[in-house]
Amino acid sequence: MHEGAADPGLYDYHPYNARPKIAWPEGKSCAVWVAPNLEYYEIDPPSNPHRKSWPKAHPDVVGYSYRDHSNRVSHWRMADVMSRHGFPGSVSLSVALCDHHPEVVADGVERGWEFFSHGIYNTRYSYGMSERQERAIIEDSIETVERATGQRIRGWLAPALTHTPRTLDLLAEYDFHYTCDLYHDDQVQEVKVAKGALASIPYSLEVNDHYGFNVYGMSGREYADCLIQQYERLAEEGERTGSGTVMCVPLHAYLIGQPHRIGPFEEALAHIAADNRCWKARAGEIVDAWRAQVGRAA
Amino acid sequence: MSLPDNYTAYPRRAEGYDHDYYGWSNMHDRAPVAWPDGKSVAVWLCVSLEWFPIRPEDKPFRAPGHMVTPYPDYRHYTVRDYGNRVGVFRMLEAFKTAGVKASFAVNAAVAERYAELIEVVLADGHEIIAHSTDMNGTITSDVAEADERSLIADSLARLEAASGVKLKGWLSIARSQSWRTADILAEHGLSYTCDWVNDELPYRFKNGLVNLPLNTELSDRMIIATQQHSAEGWAQMMRDAFDWLAAEARGTAYTKGGGRMLPIHITPYIIGQPFRIGALEQLLADLSGRAEAWIAPGADIVSVWEEQQ
Numbered sequence: 001m002h003e004g005a006a007d008p009g010l011y012d013y014h015p016y017n018a019r020p021k022i023a024w025p026e027g028k029s030c031a032v033w034v035a036p037n038l039e040y041y042e043i044d045p046p047s048n049p050h051r052k053s054w055p056k057a058h059p060d061v062v063g064y065s066y067r068d069h070s071n072r073v074s075h076w077r078m079a080d081v082m083s084r085h086g087f088p089g090s091v092s093l094s095v096a097l098c099d100h101h102p103e104v105v106a107d108g109v110e111r112g113w114e115f116f117s118h119g120i121y122n123t124r125y126s127y128g129m130s131e132r133q134e135r136a137i138i139e140d141s142i143e144t145v146e147r148a149t150g151q152r153i154r155g156w157l158a159p160a161l162t163h164t165p166r167t168l169d170l171l172a173e174y175d176f177h178y179t180c181d182l183y184h185d186d187q188v189q190e191v192k193v194a195k196g197a198l199a200s201i202p203y204s205l206e207v208n209d210h211y212g213f214n215v216y217g218m219s220g221r222e223y224a225d226c227l228i229q230q231y232e233r234l235a236e237e238g239e240r241t242g243s244g245t246v247m248c249v250p251l252h253a254y255l256i257g258q259p260h261r262i263g264p265f266e267e268a269l270a271h272i273a274a275d276n277r278c279w280k281a282r283a284g285e286i287v288d289a290w291r292a293q294v295g296r297a298a
Numbered sequence: 299m300s301l302p303d304n305y306t307a308y309p310r311r312a313e314g315y316d317h318d319y320y321g322w323s324n325m326h327d328r329a330p331v332a333w334p335d336g337k338s339v340a341v342w343l344c345v346s347l348e349w350f351p352i353r354p355e356d357k358p359f360r361a362p363g364h365m366v367t368p369y370p371d372y373r374h375y376t377v378r379d380y381g382n383r384v385g386v387f388r389m390l391e392a393f394k395t396a397g398v399k400a401s402f403a404v405n406a407a408v409a410e411r412y413a414e415l416i417e418v419v420l421a422d423g424h425e426i427i428a429h430s431t432d433m434n435g436t437i438t439s440d441v442a443e444a445d446e447r448s449l450i451a452d453s454l455a456r457l458e459a460a461s462g463v464k465l466k467g468w469l470s471i472a473r474s475q476s477w478r479t480a481d482i483l484a485e486h487g488l489s490y491t492c493d494w495v496n497d498e499l500p501y502r503f504k505n506g507l508v509n510l511p512l513n514t515e516l517s518d519r520m521i522i523a524t525q526q527h528s529a530e531g532w533a534q535m536m537r538d539a540f541d542w543l544a545a546e547a548r549g550t551a552y553t554k555g556g557g558r559m560l561p562i563h564i565t566p567y568i569i570g571q572p573f574r575i576g577a578l579e580q581l582l583a584d585l586s587g588r589a590e591a592w593i594a595p596g597a598d599i600v601s602v603w604e605e606q607q
Binding site for chain 2: 050060064077079128219221
C-alpha cells in the first residue's frame with residue numbers, strides 16, 4: 001500500500017458493470033465458500049497499546065468462555081451441518097489452536113477442509129509490529145499449519161482484522177495467494193503488491209454471523225433469511241451477467257452453533273445447497289479458477 | 299508505537315488451556331448423561347432477583363441494568379423494582395400453573411428487603427442461588443483480595459440468614475469473576491457456579507467446584523433488552539433451541555447423544571411485564587408438555603450429573 005497516502009492504493013477501480021467476465025466450473029453462477037473461524041483467545045494476553053484485548057480486567061470470564069464454547073461444544077454442531085449439505089470449510093485459523101486443541105483442527109482435516117491463517121491468537125494484534133515480528137507470525141503460521149494439517153497455507157485473514165502497511169506485500173513475498181481482508185467487491189480482485197501477485201477473495205462483514213448477531217442483533221431465523229437473500233441475489237446476478245460471483249459465509253461456532261440458531265442456519269444452508277447455480281468451493285479453488293482466467297499480473 | 303520483543307512469545311502455547319481452572323473435553327465425546335425418568339433435555343429456569351441501589355458505585359464496574367441518568371434516576375430505579383414488586387409474582391404464578399420448579403439467583407439485599415417474596419419462592423419449592431450483595435457488588439481482578447473475600451462472605455452470610463437456606467450455587471453479577479473467585483467459592487463449600495458459558499452441561503473445575511453454564515445468549519436480557527426482540531421472538535428461540543437439543547440428545551453423526559440442557563435465564567422486570575408474561579406462560583405450557591423435558595432447578599441438575607461421574 002501507499003503508506004500515508006489518502007488512497008492506500010490497494011487496487012484499481014473496476015466498475016461492476018464493465019469488467020472481464022469470470023466463468024465458474026460447470027457454468028455455475030455463484031461460488032459459495034463457508035469460512036468457519038476456528039479461534040483461540042488467550043485468557044491473559046499481553047497488552048498492545050493500539051488495541052485492548054478484553055474490556056474487563058483479566059480474566060474476562062464471559063468473553064473468554066463465550067469463545068471457548070466453540071472448542072468444547074459448537075464446532076462439531078456447525079461442522080456437521082456443513083458436511084450434511086456438502087460444504088467444505090475454508091478455515092480462518094488462530095494457528096495456536098493446533099497446539100491447544102489439536103482435536104478441533106484434526107476434525108477439519110478429516111472433513112477435507114482448507115486452512116488459512118488468522119494469526120497466532122485472536123488476542124495478538126499486528127498493530128505496532130516490527131517487520132521482524134510480522135515475518136515471525138507469517139513464518140510461524142506456515143510452519144504450524146503445515147505440521148498440523150500437511151497443508152501449505154495460501155491465505156490470510158489478519159488476526160482480529162489488524163494489519164500493518166506492509167502486511168499485504170509480505171503475504172505476496174511468502175507466496176500466499178489470497179487475502180480475506182478487503183471488502184470492496186463481490187468478485188475476486190487483484191491486489192496491488194510490491195512484488196508478485198495476491199488476490200482478494202470476497203469474505204464478508206455484512207453477512208458475517210458476528211455482525212448478524214452481535215452488531216445487528218438478528219435472530220437465527222432472520223440471519224438465515226439474510227443468507228438466502230444474499231445468495232439469491234448473487235446467483236441471479238452471476239446468471240444474468242454471465243460472470244461468476246462469490247458469496248462467503250463467515251462463521252464462528254460459538255455464535256452460529258448456539259442451540260437456538262443452528263436449526264434455522266441448517267435450513268438456509270440446505271436451501272443454497274439445493275440450488276443448481278451454486279458452486280460449493282474452497283477459497284483456494286475459487287482463487288485458482290479466477291487466476292487461471294485473468295493470468296498473473298506483470 | 300512499537301511492541302516489545304516478547305509480543306511474539308507465547309509461554310502458555312501448549313496442549314490444553316492457557317489457564318489451570320479446568321481441563322479440555324469435547325461435550326459430544328463424553329459419557330452420555332441420563333436425566334431422571336428417561337428425559338433427555340433438562341430445562342433450567344433461572345430467575346435473577348436484583349436490587350439496584352440508586353447510587354451506582356462502579357467499583358469495579360456498573361452492572362448491566364443499573365442506573366443510567368444523572369442522580370436521582372427514578373426511572374431505572376423504579377422499573378427495576380417493578381420486577382420485585384409485580385413482575386416476579388406473575389412469574390411465580392406461571393411456574394405454579396405449569397407445575398415447574400426454578401432457581402432464583404438472589405441478591406442478599408433482596409432477601410433482606412423483601413422477605414415476603416422470598417417466603418413465596420421457598421414455599422413454592424424453588425431453589426435459591428447466591429447472587430452477591432446487591433447490584434453494586436460486582437467483581438473483577440481489580441477488586442482487592444480482602445474486599446472480594448468480604449463481599450462473597452457477606453453476601454452468603456446475609457442471604458443464608460435472611461432465607462434460612464444453606465446455599466449451594468453462586469452466580470456472579472454479569473458472570474464476572476476475578477482470578478481468585480472460583481477458589482473463594484470452593485472454600486465456602488459452595489458446590490457450583492454458573493458463570494462460565496463455555497459448555498452446555500455441568501463440568502468440574504480442578505478445585506472441585508462444578509460449573510453449571512448459564513448461557514448468556516439465551517437470556518431475556520440479551521434477546522429482549524439488548525437485541526430488542528419481542529417476547530414471542532424470544533420464546534420462539536427457546537423452542538428452536540429445545541428442538542435442536544432434543545434431536546441431538548438422540549445421537550447424531552457427531553455425537554453419542556445423551557442428556558442435554560437448556561438454560562433459560564429470565565428477569566422479572568423484563569419478562570414479567572404484562573405484555574410479555576403471556577409468552578413465558580405459553581412457553582412453559584409447551585415445554586412442560588414435551589415428553590423429552592425435565593424442568594428442574596440448577597442444584598438438582600448438578601446433583602444428578604454428579605451421581606453419574
